[in-house]
Amino acid sequence: MSDGSLPGRVIVGVGCSLGAYQALRYAVVEARRRHTDLLAVRAYRSTGYGQSPLPADCVAGAARDVVEVAFAEALGGVPPDLPLKIVVRDGHPARTLVATADRESDLIVIGGCGTRRLTRPRSTAIARFCAREAGCPVIIIPPNALARAARAERLARDAAGDAQDFLLRQMPPGTQLG
Numbered sequence: 001m002s003d004g005s006l007p008g009r010v011i012v013g014v015g016c017s018l019g020a021y022q023a024l025r026y027a028v029v030e031a032r033r034r035h036t037d038l039l040a041v042r043a044y045r046s047t048g049y050g051q052s053p054l055p056a057d058c059v060a061g062a063a064r065d066v067v068e069v070a071f072a073e074a075l076g077g078v079p080p081d082l083p084l085k086i087v088v089r090d091g092h093p094a095r096t097l098v099a100t101a102d103r104e105s106d107l108i109v110i111g112g113c114g115t116r117r118l119t120r121p122r123s124t125a126i127a128r129f130c131a132r133e134a135g136c137p138v139i140i141i142p143p144n145a146l147a148r149a150a151r152a153e154r155l156a157r158d159a160a161g162d163a164q165d166f167l168l169r170q171m172p173p174g175t176q177l178g
Contacts (some may be wrong), residue, residue, distance in 0.1 A: 008105030013037045013069045013126070021074035026141045027109040028079055034107075037083040037108070042067045043096035044088070056090070063088045072145050094129035106136040106150030112143060162178035 012027035014020060024040070031038040044063040046056055067086050071078045078084060089096045102154050108130055130138045 001038050006103050007036060008034070008103055008107060009037045009039050009082065009101075010034065011041055011097060011101045011106055011108050013093060013108070014042045016070065017111060017143075019141065021070065021111070022144055023109050023111035023141040024054040024070055024074045027138070028075060028082060030107065030109065032079075033143060038073070039085050039087050039100060040067050041087045041089070041097055041100050043091050045092070046090045059141050060088050062089070066101055076110060088111040089106060094126040094133075097126075097130055098133045098135075101134055101136050104136055108136060109139070109141055110133055110139045112140045162175075 010027050010031040012024055014024060027040075028040060033060055042063045044059055046059050063087060067088070075080065087096075087100055089100075091099075099151070110127060110130060112127060127138075127140045131140070
């Protein structure tokens with residue numbers, strides 16, 4: 001751990017889930033409140049599942065694209081009023097977050113997992129590792145009610161049903177679907 005007198009930064013783990021988007025929004029608010037830098041961290045694994053057929057710079061570029069898409073989808077874009085550094089590293093997500101947060105005054109913000117998806121053990125393990133190993137505070141943002149309540153398939157099915165009900169209400173009486 002380096003000198004605690006260095007200014008703290010807000011370090012957010014960037015993912016593609018609703019919980020990760022919630023954490024990104026929280027981290028932006030917290031960085032503004034603290035008047036500090038925001039580090040958006042995305043880890044990727046170039047090895048571990050066999051040798052990747054893609055060049056390392058291609059994989060890193062795709063990881064950087066994920067960060068930019070996350071900002072666009074969660075916030076409408078990168079906040080222009082906030083000092084932002086995008087950190088893309090080859091490695092395990094939890095270890096990368098803890099290694100990036102090398103100051104006692106840093107703050108790690110990550111999204112919690114609230115759905116029973118296949119990714120739950122991974123998200124839970126990342127949160128536990130960061131809380132146990134980080135030398136700075138860690139905030140785990142719970143997913144919003146939408147993310148906790150439903151899976152993607154159920155959301156799609158409910159949206160399709162709602163759209164069909166709406167269209168049926170708009171049809172003139174006596175009209176039949178073909």
